[in-house]
Amino acid sequence: MARGKVQMRRIENPVHRQVTFCKRRAGLLKKAKELSVLCDADIGIIIFSTHGKLYELATNGTMRDLIERYRQSCGETQNVGDSTQPKVSTSCFDLFCSSHS
Amino acid sequence: MARGKVQMRRIENPVHRQVTFCKRRAGLLKKAKELSVLCDADIGIIIFSTHGKLYELATNGTMRDLIERYRQSCGETQNVGDSTQPKVSTSCFDLFCSSHS
């Protein structure tokens, strides 16, 4: 982005990667908050670092509520706005009920 | 941001809000993918528009797996990297177990 373009590959230098992770993570969360305020949207973000540390953000209410709402919506919604996922047919309800017969 | 600064309030004009929502949502998801690739992180994003439409992104695997992983981690993690939330003391496990005694 600055001082030279960055290539979209995994950053191999651990120090460099850590610095970039911190900066971009902050930027991403900021963007999410802005989108939430400007467009009155409800946004949740879950981030796991390489080392498995969890970072989260819920712009409205709690992540708990958001996941619960997600569980309901994804069972009704046929298609989401992003085409990254090939579309999984697994019902989201299974996630919460599979261990409780 | 461009052609004039935007104030951080809810955009009242519905058309304008819709346009901004589309543009910024795309930008947010792109940033998330970049962060995921560059820093080898696992990221999930859930977005509900004003009208309740769901948009989602899981950079690695499925949202189902990510939520499952989140459930486990948030019970172990004491603090997340973001200070937006005042810190909720409710155990995340309650979310999935409260209805099953």
Place this chain on the structure above:
DNA sequence: GCCTATTCATAAAG
């Protein structure tokens, strides 16, 4: 949806 002027984010350096 595409284009362009402008603001924003951020990689590299101090």
Place this chain on the structure above:
DNA sequence: CTTTATGAATAGGC
């Protein structure tokens, strides 16, 4: 941590 040069995101128009 703070600064700064530069690429990226995006608001407003078509």
